[in-house]
Amino acid sequence: MYKIPFLDLPPLRGAAGTVVLPGSKSISNRVLLLAGLSDGVTRVHDLLASDDTRVMLAALQELGCKLDRQADGVLAVTGIGGRPRTEAAKLFLGNAGTAMRPLTAALALLAATQGGSFELSGVPRMHERPIGDLVDALRGLGCDIACLGQEGYPPLRLSGPARLTLDAPVRVRGDVSSQFLTALLLALPLVATNDVVIEVTGELISKPYVHITLELLAHFGVQVRRDDDWQRFVIPAGSRYRSPGEVHIEGDASSASYFVALGAIAAADAPVRIEGVGSASVQGDVRFLEAAQAMGARVEIGANWLEVRRGAWPLRALDLDCNHIPDAAMTLAVMALYADGPTTLRNIASWRVKETDRIAAMAAELRKLDAEVEEGPDWLRVHPLKAWRPASIHTYDDHRVAMCFSLAAFNGLQDDRRGAAVPVRILDPQCVAKTFPDYFETLFGVVRAEIEDIPVITIDGPTASGKGTLTDEVAKALGYHVLDSGALYRVTGLAASRAGIDLDDGEAVAALVPTLELRFQDGQALLDGEDVSADLRLEATGLMASQVGAHPAVRRALHQLQLDFRQLPGLVADGRDMGTAIFPAAPLKVFLTASAATRAERRHKQLISKGLSANIEGLRADLEARDARDKGRSASPLQAAADAIELDNSAQTIEQSRDLVLSWWRDRRPF
Numbered sequence: 270m271y272k273i274p275f276l277d278l279p280p281l282r283g284a285a286g287t288v289v290l291p292g293s294k295s296i297s298n299r300v301l302l303l304a305g306l307s308d309g310v311t312r313v314h315d316l317l318a319s320d321d322t323r324v325m326l327a328a329l330q331e332l333g334c335k336l337d338r339q340a341d342g343v344l345a346v347t348g349i350g351g352r353p354r355t356e357a358a359k360l361f362l363g364n365a366g367t368a369m370r371p372l373t374a375a376l377a378l379l380a381a382t383q384g385g386s387f388e389l390s391g392v393p394r395m396h397e398r399p400i401g402d403l404v405d406a407l408r409g410l411g412c413d414i415a416c417l418g419q420e421g422y423p424p425l426r427l428s429g430p431a432r433l434t435l436d437a438p439v440r441v442r443g444d445v446s447s448q449f450l451t452a453l454l455l456a457l458p459l460v461a462t463n464d465v466v467i468e469v470t471g472e473l474i475s476k477p478y479v480h481i482t483l484e485l486l487a488h489f490g491v492q493v494r495r496d497d498d499w500q501r502f503v504i505p506a507g508s509r510y511r512s513p514g515e516v517h518i519e520g521d522a523s524s525a526s527y528f529v530a531l532g533a534i535a536a537a538d539a540p541v542r543i544e545g546v547g548s549a550s551v552q553g554d555v556r557f558l559e560a561a562q563a564m565g566a567r568v569e570i571g572a573n574w575l576e577v578r579r580g581a582w583p584l585r586a587l588d589l590d591c592n593h594i595p596d597a598a599m600t601l602a603v604m605a606l607y608a609d610g611p612t613t614l615r616n617i618a619s620w621r622v623k624e625t626d627r628i629a630a631m632a633a634e635l636r637k638l639d640a641e642v643e644e645g646p647d648w649l650r651v652h653p654l655k656a657w658r659p660a661s662i663h664t665y666d667d668h669r670v671a672m673c674f675s676l677a678a679f680n681g682l683q684d685d686r687r688g689a690a691v692p693v694r695i696l697d698p699q700c701v702a703k704t705f706p707d708y709f710e711t712l713f714g715v716v717r718a719e720i721e722d723i724p725v726i727t728i729d730g731p732t733a734s735g736k737g738t739l740t741d742e743v744a745k746a747l748g749y750h751v752l753d754s755g756a757l758y759r760v761t762g763l764a765a766s767r768a769g770i771d772l773d774d775g776e777a778v779a780a781l782v783p784t785l786e787l788r789f790q791d792g793q794a795l796l797d798g799e800d801v802s803a804d805l806r807l808e809a810t811g812l813m814a815s816q817v818g819a820h821p822a823v824r825r826a827l828h829q830l831q832l833d834f835r836q837l838p839g840l841v842a843d844g845r846d847m848g849t850a851i852f853p854a855a856p857l858k859v860f861l862t863a864s865a866a867t868r869a870e871r872r873h874k875q876l877i878s879k880g881l882s883a884n885i886e887g888l889r890a891d892l893e894a895r896d897a898r899d900k901g902r903s904a905s906p907l908q909a910a911a912d913a914i915e916l917d918n919s920a921q922t923i924e925q926s927r928d929l930v931l932s933w934w935r936d937r938r939p940f
């Protein structure tokens with residue numbers, strides 16, 4: 270996950286490959302609650318690991334459920350059989366509507382029948398999301414619920430005992446959020462001593478989500494009867510949750526929508542394959558496929574997979590009632606930018622009470638790209654874009670805003686009608702943790718950019734000037750990859766010396782390079798499977814590197830290997846010739862220096878801190894000798910590129926140099 274303030278997406282040009290979806294959020298949290306309320310152990314396969322499931326798991330644990338992460342990755346949940354092990358708990362539920370609503374219903378009923386006091390709270394936005402209709406329905410049954418802030422909103426205190434009246438129908442509004450009905454359906458089996466009837470007032474929205482609830486209840490042994498127009502539901506007397514033992518969570522259909530869109534927009538040659546949802550899926554958001562197909566996507570569908578490629582291009586504009594796909598429909602708003610006319614999304618009033626006011630948020634952010642957008646209380650109209658502006662997209666702590674705006678980076682695909690390709694900046698990218706923590710990594714696995722669109726920052730300079738340290742810091746701040754080119758020369762020197770090759774024989778050393786079995790993994794350098802990280806850092810290895818690095822043949826042999834590090838979303842490259850020979854067109858080149866005395870001192874401290882003995886004068890002599898050789902060689906000598914910015918960090922902290930480089934980078938970005 271990118272835990273950084275912003276992530277810049279370079280212009281993207283194509284997509285192909287396979288994506289394995291994370292588990293569905295809606296199914297994961299329903300299954301966890303049902304498993305937690307059942308007797309016995311439920312083994313949950315492919316559970317979504319995200320913020321929303323984490324808060325649900327923490328709440329269940331607090332109530333007495335046992336959670337056991339097993340070796341095969343399966344989570345074994347030992348339920349409480351409808352009897353919380355505690356009479357009082359304060360549960361923090363973040364911004365997870367799928368935890369707040371059903372736990373409110375379940376704990377209100379359990380407090381009423383068994384006594385207790387439970388407080389449920391969340392992040393500030395959760396306290397702005399209405400829950401009054403559910404509270405009213407539960408109070409109508411006799412539950413004791415106090416709204417601790419504003420009436421009708423969390424935080425809530427649920428207290429008991431209280432006398433429940435279950436013989437009259439429970440009435441709940443269905444036209445604001447279907448989660449209120451879902452909450453009652455999931456909770457009322459706990460107290461169904463007689464048939465319990467739920468009557469929905471207002472037309473029920475998001476029926477597919479209620480369908481998921483009914484399917485899962487059936488899986489846990491509760492057969493709810495419903496009438497044909499989804500207005501009346503009966504929970505039979507004596508209903509009891511029975512753990513099915515094993516439950517498999519299907520992939521998240523809403524998350525699939527971004528990759529379906531990706532296929533429709535950018536898979537011009539090979540398809541994007543999406544594993545985890547398909548024709549057997551119970552989630553309503555699989556119907557996003559119909560909308561994508563109407564816009565031009567070519568889709569092949571299997572029971573548990575999809576393959577999507579571009580059909581019509583530009584996409585076809587759409588006028589659609591999105592009531593059945595409220596979450597996935599946000600993706601259509603960004604696809605609309607690539608369409609042949611204005612796209613209108615209707616019946617999306619529920620967007621206003623989600624993680625943020627999604628109608629307002631989508632309109633505001635689309636306009637930043639320069640799109641013409643119209644909005645109403647429950648609709649949004651998006652006109653296609655001709656010339657895109659680079660934009661910094663605010664994400665409102667809303668995972669879906671972040672994910673669907675990543676699709677705006679495909680502006681580079683367009684034909685002549687539209688302007689030049691521009692990058693897109695996603696602010697607070699880690700908000701995707703709510704449902705898809707690895708979203709951007711997954712995206713980068715299946716998209717393609719022109720190599721020159723992938724940004725590179727080069728940091729060259731003499732030995733021990735702090736290049737590696739600065740490179741790591743800058744890369745961490747931007748979410749970029751790191752190329753430690755010195756490590757490649759060090760490995761080459763080490764391997765050659767181990768193989769008994771004369772380090773002055775450039776051709777022989779160069780011939781060794783293609784045979785090297787080298788991997789960089791979790792901070793380790795593995796040569797033929799052996800961790801050689803410690804050997805690489807020895808000063809003696811640095812000298813061998815300097816010796817082999819003087820041969821043009823060795824430099825040529827290592828050239829492509831270094832270019833291959835240029836991957837999405839960007840690269841910071843550290844070395845001697847990054848800015849002069851390897852990435853001569855890099856938009857930011859830094860030449861980092863520090864006085865020889867400072868560098869020797871730093872290296873001395875570095876070695877001592879690793880428990881290695883060192884002599885400061887000796888170190889200084891070594892590094893000056895190495896610098897002299899690096900500067901004096903004919904092939905790619907150590908020197909500042911003509912357009913590099915020189916930075917002497919002798920008197921600077923690491924943070925100061927990092928911030929300076931980041932400020933130079935900011936000046937070069939179009940946002």
Ligand SMILES: Nc1ncnc2c1ncn2[C@@H]1O[C@H](COP(=O)(O)OP(=O)(O)OP(=O)(O)O)[C@@H](O)[C@H]1O
Binds near residue numbers: 755
């Ligand atoms: N202002 C600073 N900037 C960077 N590094 C610093 C700074 N102050 C102290 N250091 C320390 O200097 C030491 C040497 O830094 P580093 O290993 O990054 O240098 P390098 O240029 O990559 O060296 P080499 O050329 O041998 O690979 C590190 O221990 C680092 O923490």
Ligand SMILES: Nc1ccn([C@@H]2O[C@H](COP(=O)(O)O)[C@@H](O)[C@H]2O)c(=O)n1
Binds near residue numbers: 756843844847
């Ligand atoms: N781009 C580069 C990087 C390194 N070298 C040579 O390798 C030696 C070790 O580099 P470190 O950065 O790990 O200290 C260095 O002294 C150079 O001789 C190079 O030539 N080009």
